[in-house]
Amino acid sequence: MSDMRLVVVGAGGRMGRALITAVTEMDGVVLSGAIEREGSDCLGMDAGTLAGVGENGVAVTEDALAAFAASEGVLDFTTPEASLWFSELAAQARIVHVIGTTGISAEDEERIAAAGRHCATVKSGNMSLGVNLAAQLVREAARALDEDFDIEVLEMHHKHKVDAPSGTALMLGRAAAEGRGIDLDSRSVRSRDGITGPRPKGDIGFATLRGGSVVGEHSAVFAGEGERIVISHIAQDRSIFARGAVKAALWARGRKPGLFSMADVLGLTGA
């Protein structure tokens, strides 16, 4: 089979550059386009040069429509508004859409799911093997432990991150809620300040730290009387997300339309 032609959108971003690197280094894929937003300083640059992997002859453009028409898949780690737009374009072009963007509203999630009826879409708040495995462990721990164990999810990211809690923190919170058989939306505590009173039993708390160049660190804490279980993941390099995204595109190639998760790609569903 020929190499899968992949276009990277948000090519000049932290993840965009990591994705161009992964596509360059991994077997079975080739970079077919690199897209940035209108007015970006990156327009016209060579994508390989931009990512620091050497010139590759693929120019960064703003013409997503033309790039999608010449591609079999799109790797998208951008912004919620941009991902929504790209989901509509990917649906029109019937190409695989891999979405890593976080901070997407519930309403836009539904619109992306609707677009996923026309093309295979893989979407996850974290594309790494380690986090997806950690989410399974969290689900199991929450299933095994009763409400005497308080669940808190902690995360730290670099100072440039714009959404909170992180997509991964929400994934871990959702896994814990599923394991415990409760609804996350009605039981999650996103912030605490002032005289909060004692912690209500059964809530799932989130704590967010931002600073420096931290790639991504997450812990799910199960705090009981006299003991604490902590399931943690530390991302040391963005390549783990980028390689996961390429793996997802290859997995989705030739698949029927639908919305899939990274757990599907990694074969962790139902584990």
Ligand SMILES: NC(=O)C1=CN([C@@H]2O[C@H](COP(=O)(O)OP(=O)(O)OC[C@H]3O[C@@H](n4cnc5c(N)ncnc54)[C@H](OP(=O)(O)O)[C@@H]3O)[C@@H](O)[C@H]2O)C=CC1
């Ligand atoms: N699921 C996962 O495994 C991971 C998810 N992420 C998520 O990926 C997203 C991006 O993160 P990161 O790379 O750090 O952010 P960056 O801000 O570095 O990158 C986003 C890029 O998208 C570009 N962009 C914005 N709008 C458009 C548009 N309409 N068309 C084309 N390009 C556009 C931005 O351009 P400009 O800056 O010029 O506006 C920027 O270059 C975040 O939501 C983050 O949480 C990150 C890592 C892993």
Ligand SMILES: O=C(O)C1=N[C@H](C(=O)O)C[C@H](O)C1
């Ligand atoms: O913005 C980031 O950097 C990251 N975002 C994702 C998230 O919101 O969880 C994944 C990873 O932690 C890095």
